[in-house]
Amino acid sequence: MVMSLRVSELQVLLGYAGRNKHGRKHELLTKALHLLKAGCSPAVQMKIKELYRRRFPTKMVSPTDLSLPVHPDVKLQRLPFYDVLDELIKPTSLASDSSQRFQETCFAFALTPQQVQQISSSMDISGTKCDFTVQVQLRFCLSETSCPQEDHFPPNLCVKVNGKPCNLPGYLPPTKNGVEPKRPSRPINITSLVRLSTTVPNTIVVSWTSEIGRSYSMAVYLVRQQSSSVLLQRLRSKGIRNPDHSRALIKEKLTADPDSEIATTSLRVSLLCPLGKMRLMIPCRALTCSHLQCFDATLYIQMNEKKPTWVCPVCDKKAPFEHLIIDGLFMEILSSCVDCDEIQFKEDGNWAPMRSKKVVQEVSASSNGIEGITTKTVIFRPKNADELKATVKETWASIPPQQCHKLITSMPRRIEAVIKAKVAPTKY
Numbered sequence: 459m460v461m462s463l464r465v466s467e468l469q470v471l472l473g474y475a476g477r478n479k480h481g482r483k484h485e486l487l488t489k490a491l492h493l494l495k496a497g498c499s500p501a502v503q504m505k506i507k508e509l510y511r512r513r514f515p516t517k518m519v520s521p522t523d524l525s526l527p528v529h530p531d532v533k534l535q536r537l538p539f540y541d542v543l544d545e546l547i548k549p550t551s552l553a554s555d556s557s558q559r560f561q562e563t564c565f566a567f568a569l570t571p572q573q574v575q576q577i578s579s580s581m582d583i584s585g586t587k588c589d590f591t592v593q594v595q596l597r598f599c600l601s602e603t604s605c606p607q608e609d610h611f612p613p614n615l616c617v618k619v620n621g622k623p624c625n626l627p628g629y630l631p632p633t634k635n636g637v638e639p640k641r642p643s644r645p646i647n648i649t650s651l652v653r654l655s656t657t658v659p660n661t662i663v664v665s666w667t668s669e670i671g672r673s674y675s676m677a678v679y680l681v682r683q684q685s686s687s688v689l690l691q692r693l694r695s696k697g698i699r700n701p702d703h704s705r706a707l708i709k710e711k712l713t714a715d716p717d718s719e720i721a722t723t724s725l726r727v728s729l730l731c732p733l734g735k736m737r738l739m740i741p742c743r744a745l746t747c748s749h750l751q752c753f754d755a756t757l758y759i760q761m762n763e764k765k766p767t768w769v770c771p772v773c774d775k776k777a778p779f780e781h782l783i784i785d786g787l788f789m790e791i792l793s794s795c796v797d798c799d800e801i802q803f804k805e806d807g808n809w810a811p812m813r814s815k816k817v818v819q820e821v822s823a824s825s826n827g828i829e830g831i832t833t834k835t836v837i838f839r840p841k842n843a844d845e846l847k848a849t850v851k852e853t854w855a856s857i858p859p860q861q862c863h864k865l866i867t868s869m870p871r872r873i874e875a876v877i878k879a880k881v882a883p884t885k886y
Contacts, residue, residue: 460490460506461564467509474505483564484621484661491566491659528553532675534599535606537645538689538779539763540681544573546594547662547678551601552612554668560614562665565676573680574654580682588650595681596624596646596662601673609643612666612674619651619662644766648678686756686763693742693755693782704787705807707750712805725750725803726812729792732771733757736856737799741788744770744777750803752788 463471468486472479475493479486493502532549546567554561569577580592596617599607617624624646629639652660664676712725731738731754741752751772759779762768770777791801791809798811 460487460494461566463487463490463509471502471505471509475502482621484618484663487564487566487661488659530601530675531603532599532601532677533603533606534597534677535608536780537681537766538768539684539766540593540595540645540679541684542679542681543576543592544680545677546573546680547676549599549675549677552664552666552674552676554673559667560665561668562663565662565664565678566659567662567678568659569652569654569656571656574656576680577649577652577654590649591683593647593649593681593683594652595679596648596676597679598643598674598676601675609645610674611641611643613669614665614667615641616665617646617648617662619648620653620660621663622651624648624651686759689759689763689779690740690756693759693779693784694740696783698786698789699783701785701787701790704750704785708803708807709805711750712803723805727751727801727803729788729795729799729801731757733761736853738788738792739856741785741792742782743772743785744775744781745783746775746781747773747777749773752785755782755784758782 460468460471465483465486468483468490469479472486472489472493475498477489477493481489498506528551530549530551534549546569547565550565552561552563576592577590577594580590582589582591596619597609598612598615599610611626615626617626626646627642627644629641632639648662662678666674708725712723727750729738730736732751733753734757736754736757738752738754740755742755742758743749743752747770749772753771758771758777762779768776768778795801795811800812801809802812803809
């Protein structure tokens with residue numbers, strides 16, 4: 459009841475209880491919550507009920523009220539880079555007053571001694587700013603119960619934590635003229651604004667614009683952030699998929715269709731990752747993908763650590779972490795075919811390396827490592843010289859020796875071709 463009172467009502471309540479009634483709303487709310495926690499008299503309890511009844515007079519419950527429970531059975535999608543430790547505020551409806559367009563509601567939560575210890579002990583001050591690996595995470599989604607929900611911000615969202623404005627993701631540039639820009643919806647780390655105290659509660663004030671036919675929910679979690687190396691280890695721990703699964707998929711794709719006049723008898727697949735243009739190290743794809751082409755698990759997870767989209771780089775369909783598999787057949791091929799970047803599958807599930815002209819093969823093999831270095835620096839955007847050196851060193855170390863040799867032997871031809879072309883494109 460106290461959470462729904464306005465400033466004037468909170469001032470009346472605090473004045474009635476003989477407490478200081480000056481301050482902003484979040485300060486008044488904190489004082490009122492302290493009053494309740496300390497154990498207030500029956501007279502103060504009656505006053506709270508009186509103010510609440512005055513604020514919300516008894517009325518008929520409308521179908522809209524019935525469709526918006528305080529704690530709907532909403533589940534948010536699991537985030538691969540965050541392990542949930544505790545639920546501080548379970549998914550709760552952002553109840554809106556249909557008579558007003560702009561809405562505002564307030565939430566409160568308190569931390570236990572164990573939670574305070576978990577956050578405090580996870581502090582990392584090795585960088586330029588203070589970071590926590592155990593975080594307080596705020597999430598918004600649509601109030602839909604049919605399936606786990608993606609993060610989805612209400613329109614014109616504004617959040618204050620303990621009276622301080624919370625930084626939200628920046629607006630994306632509109633794709634069309636006249637279209638209102640939108641923020642990318644993602645979890646919000648509010649740890650830096652949270653009071654690490656077991657006695658003082660934390661307040662979150664959420665304001666937004668209501669939409670006809672749409673309702674939203676919010677939740678607050680205590681989470682532990684994980685790195686890409688941890689996720690890669692978890693993927694490895696799931697094991698390698700039996701090569702026979704891929705062989706069966708090859709046979710299915712190359713089986714002649716009696717209704718088709720064109721029969722496909724072979725299938726060409728690259729051993730280079732479509733993301734980094736480097737040779738695959740850990741070939742993977744999603745269970746939901748219908749193609750054979752794999753991408754490199756390490757690079758895919760690292761890219762999603764920087765900007766989580768979880769979209770397959772081959773077919774552009776959703777490829778969430780929990781659906782990723784390491785392809786056993788491609789692991790076998792990569793270990794036995796070290797000097798080829800493309801293979802051809804046959805109808806019976808067998809494969810053969812694709813050999814091209816010697817010069818083309820040299821150029822292709824020698825350029826992969828250099829392209830990989832360029833790609834990695836573009837993707838990860840090193841912030842300083844040390845990060846750039848580390849990225850180049852890591853990528854260079856992954857280039858097989860035979861590629862380095864081919865790069866050296868083909869370099870005179872490459873330089874001569876570039877000079878003759880006079881800035882025009884070359885085959886190199």
